Amino acid sequence: MQTKAVEDYLKAIYELQAEGGKVSTTSLSERLSVAPASVTGMAKKLAKMKLVVHEPYQGVELTPAGEKIALEVIRHHRLVESYLAEALGVPWDKVHEEADQWEHVLSEEMEDLMDDKLGYPTSDPHGAPIPARDGTMPKADLRRLSELEAGETAVIAEVSDHDAELLRYLGELGIFPHVEVRVISSAPFEGPVTIRINGDEHALGREVAGYILVGSLR
Amino acid sequence: MQTKAVEDYLKAIYELQAEGGKVSTTSLSERLSVAPASVTGMAKKLAKMKLVVHEPYQGVELTPAGEKIALEVIRHHRLVESYLAEALGVPWDKVHEEADQWEHVLSEEMEDLMDDKLGYPTSDPHGAPIPARDGTMPKADLRRLSELEAGETAVIAEVSDHDAELLRYLGELGIFPHVEVRVISSAPFEGPVTIRINGDEHALGREVAGYILVGSLR
């Protein structure tokens, strides 16, 4: 059994890797709110444990063993988020913080019981895919809402859960997974994206729109 | 926010205190599976934090502040046990181990949600009282089953949850809180206690009978 710190590092490395290749010391340092020197220390330790490959000055990359653990932690996290939302009615902007703690103490038995109770969900309340029990991660083909052209219609697939306040705001606008959106206009020079959702129009900042992933209709 | 270790020590001190006055270094050392020297170290630390009074060579005693924290942890533990049993169908011999981990990560919000969902229970699956939100611990007047005379009838109130195997055994016999028992005979010289429960008779070792607390009928 790994420590909470090891699990958090592996999870962060997995997520950063998914957002683009090699993972730098700085990016991990920021993600985990820890000094860069601390990251170097842990990188060496994880390398010795064969959970990452650490090329000094060049970043880290998960080994298959490291990825396996990362996916287990992420599965715990997202199942817990789903369970809290579904069974206890916790609003979607509060589940992440709680799951960040529970993910480390959830036993495999409780994991299975929650999974059963929920009917084997494949995505969490923010639309993020839940890794399967065998460690398979469903991979969807999604675009950022910020990249759509005016006139395009799509379905919200996933919303970044890193910022609770943002989730609360988007929730008020009715921006949830499975909801249909139409881009009315997309201003140039990194300007706002105007969307129509549930019959209402809203203008979103370009950055915010980038946190929303969408899939094709149907 | 206290560390997990501090919470575990305070909880253990509370429980040992409830079983009889001053708490020795050795008793804590055994309860927590930690070397006596480690207990002394923590005792000094807790004393500095004003959570216990530590009289060197004489043991420790909770201060009101320490007791408050202990009761919060115990409330978390017992609510989680109740929730797991009720909502996820976890058998009573498995809930304790899980709750021992969850108790440290449960937020006050989740505590309240579970409490609501359960309908404000006053005792856990083993019959142990759940401290109220205000820190009040219901105190019942109970006797050990091992102390009853032949011919007496009583109601099971509480079963020690320290040994999962024992719980499984007692469960098979139908020994649960709220069930009626009658003592058929109580052998002398620390001999077995024979009881009738649900129409069946069973002989229990004296020590086992001591782990079962009973209350008066009605």
Place this chain on the structure above:
DNA sequence: ACCAAAAATTAGGCTTGCCTAAATCTAGAA
């Protein structure tokens, strides 16, 4: 009252993870 065994504390160390400050490496601009 004494003395030995048991209980508790002190002394010294170890691991995990974190930090700051100093050194070193890398990469992009000139």
Place this chain on the structure above:
DNA sequence: TTCTAGATTTAGGCAAGCCTAATTTTTGGT
């Protein structure tokens, strides 16, 4: 190609908790 700013690592430390071995205190039996 050089140089410097930024990224990274190294060096040295600290706090929490745990351990074993040595020492001190308490206590119960004689």
